[in-house]
Amino acid sequence: MNKLSELQKKDLEHIFHPCSQMKDYENLPPIVITKGEGMYVEDEFGNRYMDCVSSWWVNLFGHCNARINKVIKEQIDKLEHIIFANFSHEAGIELGERLTKVAPEGLNKLIFTDNGSSSTEVAIKLSFQSHVQSGNPQKKTFVSLEGAYHGETIGALGVGNMDRFTDVYKPLIREGKKVKGPDCFNCTYNKNRETCDAECFEHMEKYLLENHNEVSGVIIESMVQGVAGMRIYSPKYIQKLRKLTKDLNIHLIADEIAMGFGRTGKMFAIEHAGVSPDIMCVGKGLTAGYFPMSIVLITDELYNNFYDDYSAGKSFLHSHSYSGNPIGCRIAVETLKIFEDENILEMIEEKGNFLRTLAKEKLKETPYLGEYRQIGLIGAIELVGLPGERAGYEIYKIALKKGAILRPLGNIVYFMPPYIIKEEEMEKMLDIFNESLKEYLERFQ
Ligand SMILES: Cc1ncc(COP(=O)(O)O)c(C=O)c1O
Known part of the structure; x- marks a missing residue:
């Protein structure tokens, strides 16, 4: 078990987290988020994470939207x-x-x-x-x-x-x-x-x-x-x-x-x-x-x-x-x-088009890529034949260290960001995915 903060200790003492094997928390303790702003949430140590999955697909306009x-x-x-x-x-x-x-x-x-x-x-x-x-x-x-x-x-x-x-x-x-x-x-x-x-x-x-x-x-x-x-x-x-x-x-x-x-x-x-x-x-x-x-x-x-x-x-x-x-x-x-x-549907169309072009470019040389598919502002990278166990989960853990929440579905890594995401953040999201996959694959060299 990594060294835990007081909040993490108390969390593990009482909380049974959803959709989790709690034993996994020995390697990846709960990340205690203390505030959110737009695309980002920040943990108790000041680390910031880009929320690329809209916190389980719920967030639309970023965290702590003023309106x-x-x-x-x-x-x-x-x-x-x-x-x-x-x-x-x-x-x-x-x-x-x-x-x-x-x-x-x-x-x-x-x-x-x-x-x-x-x-x-x-x-x-x-x-x-x-x-x-x-x-x-x-x-x-x-x-x-x-x-x-x-x-x-x-x-x-x-x-x-x-x-x-x-x-x-x-x-x-x-x-x-x-x-x-x-x-x-x-x-x-x-x-x-x-x-x-x-x-x-x-x-x-x-x-x-x-x-x-x-x-x-x-x-x-x-x-x-x-x-x-x-x-x-x-x-x-x-x-x-x-x-x-x-x-x-x-x-x-x-x-x-x-x-x-x-x-x-x-x-x-x-x-x-x-x-x-x-x-x-x-x-x-x-x-x-x-x-x-x-x-x-x-x-x-x-x-x-x-x-x-x-x-x-x-x-x-x-x-x-x-x-x-x-x-x-x-x-x-x-x-x-x-x-x-705020013409959100038009915004989604524009950003979706940008993401589609960007993903095509950035995933050109991505290994183990079965398919990149997209609709609206949802993009999914289907990885096929990856070595190792729970590859998607391992890539997710690496991406967290790099500042992005890319919680996968099996070996499918997807993006479902809040609609306020900026172009440079979409680039960062894809770069972090590529870097995380690369780092994961290095374990097998
Ligand atoms: C298509 C679909 N239906 C139902 C649900 C269940 O919703 P909830 O988690 O709010 O119970 C989900 C949750 O992910 C879903 O994706």
Whole structure:
């Protein structure tokens, strides 16, 4: 164990960190961050780190954004929380108005939850209950794609397909149906991103045609399977899926928790396909990295299916103590205002173009490069055949010493920076990646 500060000692005494093997902390003790500013966070020793992963994909406009800080302070002095059953507040009402304006057409009603996984639970419960109330109680299967990730609560794990998260809990999980979906890096149809017509949709098509009577909903991560390794796929897949699900009375659930709010260059990733889902989950960037809140958006048609006399037993009885918290809503409203006032989507397009050209240049001679892929301001470097164990994690540790947070997904190193990133910071991000990989490979010479 390295020499630890008092704060690190106390942390390890009490805290069981997420998504971690705590024994790893013997080699890489918790980095205690004392402040954040823009692209950077600073630790207790004054080391600065460039946050290239937006602190688990949540931060949009940098740390301690002045506009958001201001509205939080104002909101706290007005109202910190109020039960959201029977009561409401200005921030929630304004958010309802603003979010439905920018959401894909038809998504007109909001259900508040606290985090992405809970919004997946709501989507599942709501879809099923709606079918029950329309006389189709046999529609209880949820379909998702191989490589899917929709959160880590038990219901969400049922539609997820990442073994490392699900394996041990299998006896507790009600498994959904996993269908072979797009895998563009290893396309078995000999197509590339330009020639693709989503031929791989055939697996989904076959399954849905044969089993639609039992299927309640299909849940997808729109355009990019994030946790599976930033696997970008064709909007044509979504178009085909939208048409078929509509024809077969199956809900299309768009999980936009990671990819919503501009990540892919559109406000919501499903816009690339030009279609609307029946249910859409948003979280993470909704509150720009400030507050755990997520929302499930649904159509009026679905909403109306729950609207009746209380005695009809059609209420949707899902609640969280902090549902619709005013501070979270105020932050989300400001997030949407920033998108509008500061032309964030145009900024993402410009910066995305710069990053694409830069990455092409800087990765020209990168060894073990399988593919560099990008959409919006998300770039992913798929490394293939690297020597050694947990190469991605080792590269991440080296990059930390060089001042960049490049937390990988297996051996895929990706960039998902806050939108305020500057050109010189993108250069630095790629340079640190290249240097870290080089330093890692030197261990095997
Ligand atoms: C696509 C997707 N869905 C759901 C979730 C779960 O969100 P949360 O971590 O807020 O529960 C995530 C988290 O990474 C995600 O990427």
